Amino acid sequence: MKISILSFGIAKDIVGQRFLDWELPEGAAVADLRASLTAQFPALSKLTSVRLAVNSEYAEEGVFLSENDEVALIPPVSGG
Amino acid sequence: MKISILSFGIAKDIVGQRFLDWELPEGAAVADLRASLTAQFPALSKLTSVRLAVNSEYAEEGVFLSENDEVALIPPVSGG
């Protein structure tokens, strides 16, 4: 299934682009997406943290993904 | 000796005027002034509190007064 990846801040610098389509097997969860992204972009694992948001909501590792979900890579936020 | 009394808020309503000259024996302290004021204006003792300030500084009861000191009657403050 296809997942739309959105990257921000330093995660965008690492991934190299804001928008990215990503293929995952049916039934994959957030943790699986994290593993495949980190395999492709090892620099992500050097960050203080990367949270994943599914359709604009922070998601735990066990949450299952669906076709066309929008997943954002959220490195440590620093607003305010 | 002569003390200048300044009254504010409800203390002014009780005393009836902003400025008042008050006679006290030499060597009188804040507590003596308080006693003679309360004798003359018993309604002062009905207030939540009355602090006395001598020459614009809060003064303890034992502080001695001098001729021409300015003493303010300070009922509970309510600024802000």
Added chain:
Amino acid sequence: MKIEIELLTMPLDVQHCINFVSSDDSGGIDVFIGTVRNATKGKAVLRLEFEAYEPMAIAEMRKIAEQANEKFGTKRIALHHRTGVLQIGEAAVVIAVSAPHRAAAFDACRYCIDTLKETVPIWKKEIFEDGEVWVAAHP
């Protein structure tokens, strides 16, 4: 250490206070604005009158700002209080504090208003439809 203390009969200027404490090395500004409420204990208030023992009020406000800077390491404080007749919604007090980090700005601002309400010789009279009351005068 920059402190500005004002006791004013005209409307307070919040933006002036913010500008006074702003500086290129401050990261956070906290501003407290105390406004006139339209009711006290469920009873409609028409307007307020504030009276101050002016020289002492200014001296006490300055002491508070100096203590706040000392306790919390803040550097700039503006503390303005209004006197005279105030209508509902108007600002009676404006306190602006800047600091390199926000916790100090919050703590110092709160210290200023809490202490002002305890020590600064200013008195508030609430005017109701059927009378008027000096706030907190009686137990």
Added chain:
Amino acid sequence: MKIEIELLTMPLDVQHCINFVSSDDSGGIDVFIGTVRNATKGKAVLRLEFEAYEPMAIAEMRKIAEQANEKFGTKRIALHHRTGVLQIGEAAVVIAVSAPHRAAAFDACRYCIDTLKETVPIWKKEIFEDGEVWVAAHP
């Protein structure tokens, strides 16, 4: 319950936020303004750039304001955040909260800025003479 959330590319308007939360039944307004400092760890900052995941940032800011109202009983909150390029001294965030009593206004305002800094997807890049850094990205 009145909440105004804005993510803006133009300069933030503090007075607008104060006006938004003002009401005749509020007695205290607390305002926090986060400004761009001229230095980080002793190193001169030239300017900042803020980037946001906009729909989520707005949703998270709204959650924070709702939580603050629920936790502290406040009724009106304006929460504005800037994005894009900011110069030294400009406001990155303005939070205004009104409440019948001041303690709630202070607590709610502080809750909003503390939580915003932990959860709202906004990123700050500091631009120095000799390079640039995404704040807090690396341990």
